[in-house]
Amino acid sequence: xxxxxxxxxxxxxxxxxxxxxxxxxxxxxxxxxxxxxxxxxxxxxxxxxxxxxxxxxxxxxxxxxxxxxxxxxxxxxxxxxxxxxxxxxxxxxxxxxx
Numbered sequence: 458x459x460x461x462x463x464x465x466x467x468x469x470x471x472x473x474x475x476x477x478x479x480x481x482x483x484x485x486x487x488x489x490x491x492x493x494x495x496x497x498x499x500x501x502x503x504x505x506x507x508x509x510x511x512x513x514x515x516x517x518x519x520x521x522x523x524x525x526x527x528x529x530x531x532x533x534x535x536x537x538x539x540x541x542x543x544x545x546x547x548x549x550x551x552x553x554x555x
Contacts, residue, residue, distance in 0.1 A: 460500075460540040461522050466510035471532045482532075489528065498525050514540075 473479045493499035498521060501514040515522050526535045541549075 458517055459519070459522075460542070461515045462538040462540055463513040463515055463526060464510065464536040464538070465513060465533050467533055468531065469509060472509070486532070493525060
């Protein structure tokens with residue numbers, strides 16, 4: 458199982474002009490995010506202040522991460538970065554010093 462940093466951005470063409478509709482849509486998005494956190498796949502989530510983008514830290518297999526991200530399509534686009542742990546970095550350093 459891997460850990461991934463997902464940088465996400467809401468598609469601005471999908472954001473309603475009407476404030477009440479926008480609030481309803483964002484509420485549904487937050488509800489889905491809380492569900493993913495409760496399920497344990499989504500470990501951390503944040504919105505960059507004043508922007509329509511942010512980050513998520515997700516744990517799982519590649520297939521689990523793909524499935525989790527695709528649940529938000531077409532409203533959110535993702536850029537994924539695998540994360541190496543401190544232990545993985547230590548293994549790499551050991552390999553360099555042998």
